[in-house]
Amino acid sequence: MKRLAMLLCLALLGGCAHAGKGPGSLPYPYWRLGFLAPDYMEVWVETADVEDIRGHAFPRMGGGVVEVHVPDDGSGRPEVWRSGWGAGRNVNDADLPQRIFVRWQSLAEPQTYRITLEIPERARQLMVEKLDPPCPASAYREFLAVGLAPGGTVRAWVRSTCGESIEILHAQAEVEPKGPSQGKTGGQYALPLEPSAKAYIDKHGIPYGSW
Secondary structure (H helix, E strand, O other), X not given: OHHHHHHHXXXXXXXXXXXXXXXXXXXOOEEEEEEXXXXXXXXXXXXXXXXXXXXXXXXXXXXXXXXXXXXXXXXXXXXXXXXXXXXXXXXXXXXXXXXXXXXXXXXXXXXXXXXXXXXXXXXXXXXXXXXOOOOOOOOOOOEEEEEEEHHHEEEEEEEOOOOOEEEEXXXXXXXXXXXHHHHOOOOOXXXXXXXXXXXXXXXXXXXXXXX
16 A cells, blocks of 8 residues: 555656646747648648657647638639748647657648658757847747648748748658548548638649649
8 A cells, every 4th residue: 555655656746747847948938839731722630749859748739720721712823831820739848849740631632641850950049049129029939830731741930920931841741551540530531621622622733842
């Protein structure tokens, strides 16, 4: 009984110690991870798992629909990448990102992809570099935006609240062999395309290689 009580106590202390760890070298309480896609090319993120430079894991830091512009009338030339922060979450109690694993469904194709993004040192430098002059809301680039495109193309930027955007990587994902939802849905994708997105793709196709 005493041994069990001691183990429970140690487990609680370990959990409290981990929860109490601060953001380390960050000059702000958290950074934000967001996801976006080219116009009409809708995406569903299955998971986005973060590892920071201390080796701490932060699972499920993204999921669901991403930021994507789908005009109602399906007209006009689409923008490849709009400047935005992306749909995502604040990564609390983390240090700067070391790598990010992303698995997502490209609903426009449809196809499922996965990739582990190795975040370059230059990106981390930009995230702690003080802006001069600072933005009204923040003096740092606290946003990491990841763009996911058909064909498995991935781009990423660090961004400030002033709208500044600096590209930090361009990568190619691999097809997830298990398919959508790790094969648990019998090949069914998370969502159907919005009618206007489907109409645009049916008419114009997917411009592979343009991003």
